[in-house]
Each structure stands twice: as structure tokens, then as C-alpha cells.
Amino acid sequence: MxxxxxxxxxxxxxxxxxxxxxxxxxxxxxxxxxxxxxxxxxxxxxxxxxxxxxxxxxxxxxxxxxxxxxxxxxxxxxxxxxxxxxxxxxxxxxxRPSDFELEAFVFEAGENPAFEIIRKTVNRKKDFDKRSLDAYETKNYTKIEIDIDHLSESFTNRRTVRGVTSVLDSIRQLTNDEGEKILPVFFSETLSKFYYRNNPILKKEIVEKSKVTGVGITDGSTTSQITGSAFQEYNFYKNWLTILEKEFVSPIADGWKAFYDYDLLDSVLVGNDSCYHLKVYPRRAQDLAFEGFIWINKENYALKQVDLTIPQSVNLNFIERIKIQQELTRTSAGPLIPSKTRVQVKIGQITPKTAGLLAKFYTASDSIQVGSAKPTAFFNNAIELKADFGDADEAFWAANRADPLSSEELSVLQMVDTLKKIPIIRFYSEGLKFLGTGFLPIGKIDIGPWTEFGNFNNVEGLRGGLGLRTNYKFSQKWAFQGYLAYGFVDQRFKYSASAKHILDRTRWTTLELRSSRELDQVGLEMESLEGNSIFLAASRFGTLRRPFMSTNQRLTFQREFFKGFLLSAGVNVAQFDPLFDFFYLEKGSREVRSRFETTEVRAGLRYGRDEIIIVNDNERASFGSSRWPIFEINYTKGLQWLGGDLDYHKLNFYLYQKLNMGLFGISRYELDAGKVFGEVPYPILKNHLGNETFFYTTAAFNTMNFNEFASEQFISLRYRHFFEGFLLNRIPLIKKLKWRAVANANVLFGSVSDQNIENVPGIDPAGSPIETFGRLDPNKPYVELGYGIENIFKFFRVDFIHRMTYLDVPDANPFVVKVSAQIIL
Structure with missing residues (x-):
């Protein structure tokens, strides 16, 4: 039976x-x-x-x-x-997308029922925010695709573009919804492990495997450091999410009611969980907020998944759409970790005759482990590449991808590989890199920077030059760089040559020897501006103020002892040969001298607690700090017994921080303080940088004249605030222009001791008066306050700056208007 x-x-x-x-x-x-x-x-x-x-x-x-x-x-x-x-x-x-707009719900009495759901969700944020975990680690798969979009007829009809599209006719063409072709130019896949620990908050990503293909991409190691999941983190349990350097308010932020409205659409089953399905949309169209849908677990009010878009009406430039889709998985400890995230950024045409850009990012996380924290030393490098990160065949990727590549993605790979081989594409991609980096790679050598190729000023007349440097293909332990320039009026050669030995790439340790002879100007501090080749070139153009020939021999050692903590030390021997009327009284003998030599021993500390650093070829590049300030302390000792003419001490402190002010925008401040101990000529003092040009710059006091003030001891604060759309988004007609208000304040206290005032003679040896330097009253600060508008026609900024003190100084500028151009989102 x-x-x-x-x-x-x-x-x-x-x-x-x-x-x-x-x-x-x-x-x-x-x-x-x-x-x-x-x-x-x-x-x-x-x-x-x-x-x-x-x-x-x-x-x-x-x-x-x-x-x-x-x-x-x-x-x-x-x-x-x-x-x-x-x-x-x-x-x-x-x-296909529609112009759908949800009809508003009408509630007879009481509050919107969605509000109670959001209120309970916000009250339980601490239970599900992954930042409350002591430590966790995940295995991540990330892929990125970048396409040229909006290929208008005028763009595709260009002779150079026609040459490209004709080569691609044999490949399956990808199109958008208007039937226009898109050209993929980049595709990457990255397999990595991500680690997090709390108290202090530390993060690290180890890139285990990476495959990068793209137009103009020559170094997979550098690119692989930024194609992993470390730069693709979106946590909606934070009040504010940083996207493209902008701060967007989360739909479940603590102050949600000030920014969002909600509609309860339905109760749906997502996997095994019954969820509330809600539509969210901003109360003000121009605010940096999301619209779309969220799903909230009915049982515990945890965020289950999101499908959110930053609408086109938001106060952003060039961005047509930013879309974020995410599903979250609960860990064994309770908090949620995103298991899959998809982000799409669509950038429109800057002008009707140019193309747009479409970027797609996808991250899948599995093997989530919650446990004890790794030691602090483990997080020394925020991003680390395994030795064989680039060695993997297709069989490996097929076995380790979160999901197979679609037929469209396979076509993308084929198209990118084809584009890379087209001569005209290689020509333009290398040209753009040359303009952006200043160097043109030719095998193991880079030619540049192009800013050294030519210049013109009142001292040198026409100046010509050429520079070379080795790249990572030459060596990953040695880096050589130099340039040679010649002025056809002063008939002098200028040069710079350096050799750097990289002793340890993990705990970044280098030893560098440099020799140079160059035209400099008092107050410009060319040495501190070495990373800005365009500004340096501009500083040598036109009329030079208080120029001198600077000859330097420098030996520098630096090492990162733990994450963010960099120690540097070195010796510098320099000669100051003035090309203007300069004299000072030598200490002791009180003889009149016009040139001097210095021998300096230097030491410095730099610390950025959560600063993200990557190794770009044989240099380090910083992506800034997200929360904590970055500070530097530098000490210099001038020695006579090693051949120098002067005996002195210099101490300097610098602090920088970016502050996310939420609704009120973003602030940045720089605190700079220093003191010189000893009797020295005024070029050794702090010569504060003024700005007599028509253009606004954050590096100078914009109402101060060149060489107007010098200080033996000083403290300055530069504060800049970007209101984003906080003020002007609320003005009915102005908000359509997408203008943004800015404000700035510069405050400086400084003074000079009697001994350093008295060592400057009033007349030269021939009896003629000489130009000296201005001094600040130690009880009276130099203050300038400014306000302005940025994002005018998407590119321009106008600042109105008032000089509040020292208005009785000859040639003082009580009020100036400065303009600048910038490309911002």
C-alpha cells in the first residue's frame, strides 16, 4: 500500500x-x-x-x-x-523611459502615512549602519565602462571622426534610445578584498586581479588603484553622500522632512522580506537631493534596496543624470552592507558640437565577514596591488565574475580594443594627456613639461627650454628628471636635475638629490610651487618683481612610518644673487652686502589621518581627506659653520581641512603660522604673496600688492565657503540660472623685530635710496572679506573683495573685482 x-x-x-x-x-x-x-x-x-x-x-x-x-x-x-x-x-x-509623473496622493486627515515609516527607519539607523561594526571585510567585483555619448551629426561628420567610425563599421554598433551611436573608450574589471575597522576608522583595499583596457591607458598599475571598490562606496545611512565632490542629502537623513516628500506606493515582497515601497522626491527641485524609490523592511525598518536618481533640475553642470541602484544584505551582527551597487553618470555636451560621456559603475560584494579588526599597521596603504594583479586569463574571469558579461559588454571590449589601435585615436588621446600632465611619453622617457618650452619676461627676454624625465618603464626604483632653459636677453642658462631612489614602495621611502639654477622672485617661493607647472610658467611671464638667481643643491629623505604619517629630512645649500637693488647689513661687522649663501638642515612631519594616497608611477598622489584635517610641521636650521653666511631657525605650521556643512554647503580653511629666529635679510622672512592681477586666486591675498608686507612671525587664516545652491536656489528667477554664492575671508597677523628692521639700509653704497619691505602692526591684522557668484554661464566666477585694514598704505586697494574661469559640476 x-x-x-x-x-x-x-x-x-x-x-x-x-x-x-x-x-x-x-x-x-x-x-x-x-x-x-x-x-x-x-x-x-x-x-x-x-x-x-x-x-x-x-x-x-x-x-x-x-x-x-x-x-x-x-x-x-x-x-x-x-x-x-x-x-x-x-x-x-x-x-523606454517615459515622462511619467506620479499623481499626488490626497489624505483626508492626519499626516502622510509614509512619514511614520521614514521616522521609524531614521530612529533605527544605528542598528543597521555598517559604520557601527567594529570590523568587516568583503570580496568585491567591480566593473567600469565609459562611453562617448551624444555623437551628434555635426560631430560624426568631422573628417577625423569619420575615419574612426568607418573602421568600426565591421563591429556591432551600440546605440542609445535616439538611435545615435556610442563609442566605448574604457572598460575595466577588478577583483579585490576590502577591509574596514572602527576606532579609528581605517579602510584598505587589496586589488587581487585587474583587467583594464582603454583609449590612452598605458599604465595598468596606476589605473587599477582607482577602478576598485574603494571609490565606489555609497552609504545611504549617512546623512550626506559625497558624489562627484558634491554633498547630497540621503532620503533617510536625520533632517529628512526639510528636504524630502514621500508617497507610500504599495507593500511588496522583496526576496523573502515584506517591504514598504515608497517614492521619494525633493521638496525643492534645485536642492542636491534624490528622487526615485526605496524599499523598507516592514518588520525591522531596515533599508532593503534603493533605486534613486539625481534629477536634471538639480544645481549641477553638464550632468544629465546620476542614477544609483543598490541592494543591501544583513550581516550576522545586524548592520547592512551593500551586496550590489550600480551607478550611472551621464554627462551632456558642453557645446552642441561636442560629444557627451556615459560612465557606468557596478560593484558586487560577497564573502562578507564580520569579526575582529586588523592591526593599525595593516592599513598603512589605503590601496595595495598584489604582485600578480594583472596576470589572469579569461577562464579566471569567467569563474570569478559576479555575473557573466552581457553581449553588449562583449561588444564594448571588442570596440575598445579596436579603437586603441586606430592611429588618429592614439594621436588625440596622447595629445590630451600631454596637455593635462605636461609630459609626452616616448618609450621609457617623458618629454616635458610643455610649460618649459617657451616664455617671455623683462629679465630673460625670450626664454626657450626642454625637459626630460624617466618613467616607470625605465625603472620602479630610480627616477631621473631635468630641464635646460636659456634666456636670449640675459644670456644665461637655467637648469634643474634630480635623481630619486625609491627604497620602499610599501612604506613610501625615497632618497632624492637635486641641483638647480633658476630665476626666482622674492615672495613667490618657487620651491613650494613645484607641483604647479602652469603657475610657475605664468610667474615667469611679463614683468618680474624683485627677481634673483637662485642656485640650490638639495638632498632629501622621506619615509611614511604609518598610515598618513610622513617624515622628511634633508640638507639644502643655496645662493641668493639679486637682480634688483637689494642690500643688507651683515650681522656683527655691519658691512653692506647684496648677496648671501645659506646652508640649511631641514626636517618635517606631515599627517593626514584618513587621506587616500595612491602611487602614480614613481610619485605619490593624494585624493584628499574626507573628514580629518591634514597638517604639516616644518623646521629649518640655517648653519654658518657648514659654509652658510647666516645663522637662524625657521618653524612653520600648516593645517588644511574641508568641512561638509550639509545644507549650508562646503567650507575649506587653511591655517598657516611661522616664525624666524635670528637676524636675517628680508628674503629669508615670510614675504606674503599679493595679487595685482585681474584674476582671483586662492594662493594670495587678493587686495594686497606684490611684496607689500613681510613678517618675521605670522599667523594667517584663509577661509572659503561655497554655498552651492543654499541661498540662490530659493530666489524664483535666479535659481533657473543655477548661480551659486561664494564667500571668503583672509586674516593675517604678522610682525618684524627691530633687529631685522635695522639690518636693511635706507640707501645703497652709492647713496641712492633703495626699496625696502612693508611691515605689519602686531596689534592690527590685515583683513580682506569677499563675496561673489560662481557658475555664471557654467564657467565664470566673479569675486568682490574689500580690504578692511591698512587702507592708509600708499597704493592700497580698498576694493577690487576679480574674475576667474573654472570647470565645475
């Missing part, structure tokens, strides 16, 4: 399986080809259906069929397709 029952059960199960239909497929965005997660797929006329997963896939099993199947999602046009009678069918949907 038992056997008969088992047989009957097996028979009916087999019979039901035989009569079961399976329909599966994928729902994608017709404009971009990206998957549409959370879309509803239903057999038309029935309640049989399923929501798509994060990859846009669905699978429906049913005992009966209707005549068609449809896919729908808010913000897209519903699409229906006919069904056949086959047991297994694959039906894909490509939905």
Missing part, C-alpha cells in the same frame, strides 16, 4: 511538472542597456508574475498561460509581448 501511495505521488508530481511552463528573460533600459531591477513582470490578465532581481532577470513558472506577458516599472513605458505554447520560453524586454 505504501508503494502504491509513493507511486501515485511520484506520478502526479511528474504530471504537474510535465504541464508546467517556464518563462524567463531580462528587462533592460532601452537607452543604456543596463538592467532594470525590481520591475514587475506579469502574465497579462492574471496575477501570476514576479519582480526582476538586481540584474534585471526574472523566471516565472506556471501551469497555464495567457496570450501575452508584460513588463512595467515606474518611470518607463509598459511593454507587452506575445507568448507561444512552448514549455520553456525566453522573452527579454527593453523598456
Amino acid at each position: 505504501n508503494r502504491v501511495l509513493l507511486f501515485l505521488l511520484f506520478f502526479f508530481q511528474a504530471l504537474s511538472s510535465f504541464g508546467q511552463f517556464t518563462i524567463k528573460g531580462k528587462v533592460t533600459d532601452a537607452e543604456t542597456g543596463d538592467p532594470i531591477p525590481f520591475a514587475a513582470v506579469l502574465l497579462k490578465g492574471t496575477s501570476i508574475g514576479q519582480n526582476t532581481d538586481f540584474e534585471g532577470n526574472y523566471e516565472i513558472k506556471t501551469a497555464s498561460l495567457s496570450d501575452s506577458i508584460q513588463a512595467s516599472y515606474l518611470g518607463f513605458l509598459t511593454q507587452a509581448k506575445p507568448l507561444g505554447q512552448a514549455l520553456d520560453q525566453t522573452i527579454n524586454f527593453q523598456l
Whole structure:
């Protein structure tokens, strides 16, 4: 009898399986080809259906069929397709965006029911914010694709562009929803492990494998450091999310009611969790906020998944759309970690005759482990590459990808590989890199910087020059660099040559020897501006103020002892040969002298607690600090017994921090303080940088004249605030212009001792008066206050600056208007 029952059960199960239909497929965005997660797929006329997963896939099993199947999602046009009678069918949907706007709900009494859901979600943020974990680690897969978009007819008809598209005719063409071609120019895949610890907050990513292909990409090691998951973190449990250097308020921020409105759409099943489905949208269209949908777990009010867009009405430039889709997974300890994140950034045309850009980022995290924290020393390098990070075949990637590459992505890879080989593409990509970096790579040597090729000023007349440096292909332990320049009026050669030995790349340790002879100006401090080649070139153009020939021989050692803590030490021997009327009284003998030599021993400390540093070829590059300030302390001792003419001490302290002020915008401040101990000529003092040009700069006091003041001891504060859209977004007509208010304040206290005032003679040896330096009253600060508007026509900025003190000084400028141009989002 038992056997008969088992047989009957097996028979009916087999019979039901035989009569079961399976329909599966994928729902994608017709404009971009990206998957549409959370879309509803239903057999038309029935309640049989399923929501798509994060990859846009669905699978429906049913005992009966209707005549068609449809896919729908808010913000897209519903699409229906006919069904056949086959047991297994694959039906894909490509939905097109619509101009859909949700009708407002009308509530008869009481508050919006969505508000209570959001309120409970915000109250439980600490329970689910991953930042509350002591430590966690994840295994991440990241892929990035960048395409040239908006290929208008005028752009594609250019002779050079036609040459490119004709080569690509043999490859499957990718198009957007208007039928225009897009040209993929970059594609990367990265497999990494990400580590986090709390108290102090430290992060580290170890790139295990990376595959990078792109137009103009020559160094996979540098690029691989920025294509991992470390730069793709979006935590909606934070009040403010930093995206493209802008601060966007989260839909579940503590102050949510001031920024957002919400509609409760439905209760839906997401996986095994019953969730509230809510629509969110900004109260003010220009605010840096999101619109879209969020799903909140009904049981514990945890964020389950998001589908959010930064609308085009937001006060941003060139950005047509930023879209973020994310699903979250609960850890064993309770807090949530994003398991999958997809981000799309669409940049429009700067002008009608140019092209746009479409960037896609995808990160999948698994193997999530919550446990004890790694030691602090483990986080010394924020990003680290394994030795064989680039050695992996297609079989490896097929086995380790979070999901297989789509047919569109395979076409992207083929197209990028083809583009890289087209001569005209290589010419333009290398040209753009040359303009941006200043150097043109030719094998193991880079030529440049181009700013040294030519210049003109009143001392040198026409100046010509040429520079060379080795790159990582030459060596990853040695770096050589130098240039030679000649002035056709002063008939003098100028040069710089350096050799750097990289002793340790993990705890960045270098030893560098440098020799130079160059034209400099009192107060410009050329040595501190070495990283800004364009500014240096501009400083040598036109009329030079208080110029002198500077000859330097320098030996410098530096080492990073732990994360963010860099120690430097060295010796510098220099000669000051003035090209203007300069004299000082020598200490002791009180003889009049016009030139001097210095021998200095230097030591410095630099600390950035959460600063992100990557190694770019044989140099370090900083991506700044997200929360904590960066500070530097430098000490210099001038020695006579080693051949110098002067005996002195110099101490300097510098502090910089970016402050995210939420609703009120972003602030940046720089605190600079220093003191010189000893009797020295005024070029050794702090000669404060003024600005007599028409252009605004943050490096100078914009109402101060060149060489107007020098200080033996000083403290200065430069404060700049960017209101973003806080003020002007609330003015009805102005907000359409997307102007943004800015403000700045510069305050300086300084003084000079009697001994350093008295060592400057009033007349030269011939009896003629000589130009000296201005001094600040130690009880009276130099103050300038400014305000202005940026983002005028998306490029221009105008500042109005008032000089509040020292108005009785000859040639003082009580009020100036400065302009500048910038490309900002």
C-alpha cells in the first residue's frame, strides 16, 4: 500500500511538472542597456508574475498561460509581448523611459502615512549602519565602462571622426534610445578584498586581479588603484553622500522632512522580506537631493534596496543624470552592507558640437565577514596591488565574475580594443594627456613639461627650454628628471636635475638629490610651487618683481612610518644673487652686502589621518581627506659653520581641512603660522604673496600688492565657503540660472623685530635710496572679506573683495573685482 501511495505521488508530481511552463528573460533600459531591477513582470490578465532581481532577470513558472506577458516599472513605458505554447520560453524586454509623473496622493486627515515609516527607519539607523561594526571585510567585483555619448551629426561628420567610425563599421554598433551611436573608450574589471575597522576608522583595499583596457591607458598599475571598490562606496545611512565632490542629502537623513516628500506606493515582497515601497522626491527641485524609490523592511525598518536618481533640475553642470541602484544584505551582527551597487553618470555636451560621456559603475560584494579588526599597521596603504594583479586569463574571469558579461559588454571590449589601435585615436588621446600632465611619453622617457618650452619676461627676454624625465618603464626604483632653459636677453642658462631612489614602495621611502639654477622672485617661493607647472610658467611671464638667481643643491629623505604619517629630512645649500637693488647689513661687522649663501638642515612631519594616497608611477598622489584635517610641521636650521653666511631657525605650521556643512554647503580653511629666529635679510622672512592681477586666486591675498608686507612671525587664516545652491536656489528667477554664492575671508597677523628692521639700509653704497619691505602692526591684522557668484554661464566666477585694514598704505586697494574661469559640476 505504501508503494502504491509513493507511486501515485511520484506520478502526479511528474504530471504537474510535465504541464508546467517556464518563462524567463531580462528587462533592460532601452537607452543604456543596463538592467532594470525590481520591475514587475506579469502574465497579462492574471496575477501570476514576479519582480526582476538586481540584474534585471526574472523566471516565472506556471501551469497555464495567457496570450501575452508584460513588463512595467515606474518611470518607463509598459511593454507587452506575445507568448507561444512552448514549455520553456525566453522573452527579454527593453523598456523606454517615459515622462511619467506620479499623481499626488490626497489624505483626508492626519499626516502622510509614509512619514511614520521614514521616522521609524531614521530612529533605527544605528542598528543597521555598517559604520557601527567594529570590523568587516568583503570580496568585491567591480566593473567600469565609459562611453562617448551624444555623437551628434555635426560631430560624426568631422573628417577625423569619420575615419574612426568607418573602421568600426565591421563591429556591432551600440546605440542609445535616439538611435545615435556610442563609442566605448574604457572598460575595466577588478577583483579585490576590502577591509574596514572602527576606532579609528581605517579602510584598505587589496586589488587581487585587474583587467583594464582603454583609449590612452598605458599604465595598468596606476589605473587599477582607482577602478576598485574603494571609490565606489555609497552609504545611504549617512546623512550626506559625497558624489562627484558634491554633498547630497540621503532620503533617510536625520533632517529628512526639510528636504524630502514621500508617497507610500504599495507593500511588496522583496526576496523573502515584506517591504514598504515608497517614492521619494525633493521638496525643492534645485536642492542636491534624490528622487526615485526605496524599499523598507516592514518588520525591522531596515533599508532593503534603493533605486534613486539625481534629477536634471538639480544645481549641477553638464550632468544629465546620476542614477544609483543598490541592494543591501544583513550581516550576522545586524548592520547592512551593500551586496550590489550600480551607478550611472551621464554627462551632456558642453557645446552642441561636442560629444557627451556615459560612465557606468557596478560593484558586487560577497564573502562578507564580520569579526575582529586588523592591526593599525595593516592599513598603512589605503590601496595595495598584489604582485600578480594583472596576470589572469579569461577562464579566471569567467569563474570569478559576479555575473557573466552581457553581449553588449562583449561588444564594448571588442570596440575598445579596436579603437586603441586606430592611429588618429592614439594621436588625440596622447595629445590630451600631454596637455593635462605636461609630459609626452616616448618609450621609457617623458618629454616635458610643455610649460618649459617657451616664455617671455623683462629679465630673460625670450626664454626657450626642454625637459626630460624617466618613467616607470625605465625603472620602479630610480627616477631621473631635468630641464635646460636659456634666456636670449640675459644670456644665461637655467637648469634643474634630480635623481630619486625609491627604497620602499610599501612604506613610501625615497632618497632624492637635486641641483638647480633658476630665476626666482622674492615672495613667490618657487620651491613650494613645484607641483604647479602652469603657475610657475605664468610667474615667469611679463614683468618680474624683485627677481634673483637662485642656485640650490638639495638632498632629501622621506619615509611614511604609518598610515598618513610622513617624515622628511634633508640638507639644502643655496645662493641668493639679486637682480634688483637689494642690500643688507651683515650681522656683527655691519658691512653692506647684496648677496648671501645659506646652508640649511631641514626636517618635517606631515599627517593626514584618513587621506587616500595612491602611487602614480614613481610619485605619490593624494585624493584628499574626507573628514580629518591634514597638517604639516616644518623646521629649518640655517648653519654658518657648514659654509652658510647666516645663522637662524625657521618653524612653520600648516593645517588644511574641508568641512561638509550639509545644507549650508562646503567650507575649506587653511591655517598657516611661522616664525624666524635670528637676524636675517628680508628674503629669508615670510614675504606674503599679493595679487595685482585681474584674476582671483586662492594662493594670495587678493587686495594686497606684490611684496607689500613681510613678517618675521605670522599667523594667517584663509577661509572659503561655497554655498552651492543654499541661498540662490530659493530666489524664483535666479535659481533657473543655477548661480551659486561664494564667500571668503583672509586674516593675517604678522610682525618684524627691530633687529631685522635695522639690518636693511635706507640707501645703497652709492647713496641712492633703495626699496625696502612693508611691515605689519602686531596689534592690527590685515583683513580682506569677499563675496561673489560662481557658475555664471557654467564657467565664470566673479569675486568682490574689500580690504578692511591698512587702507592708509600708499597704493592700497580698498576694493577690487576679480574674475576667474573654472570647470565645475
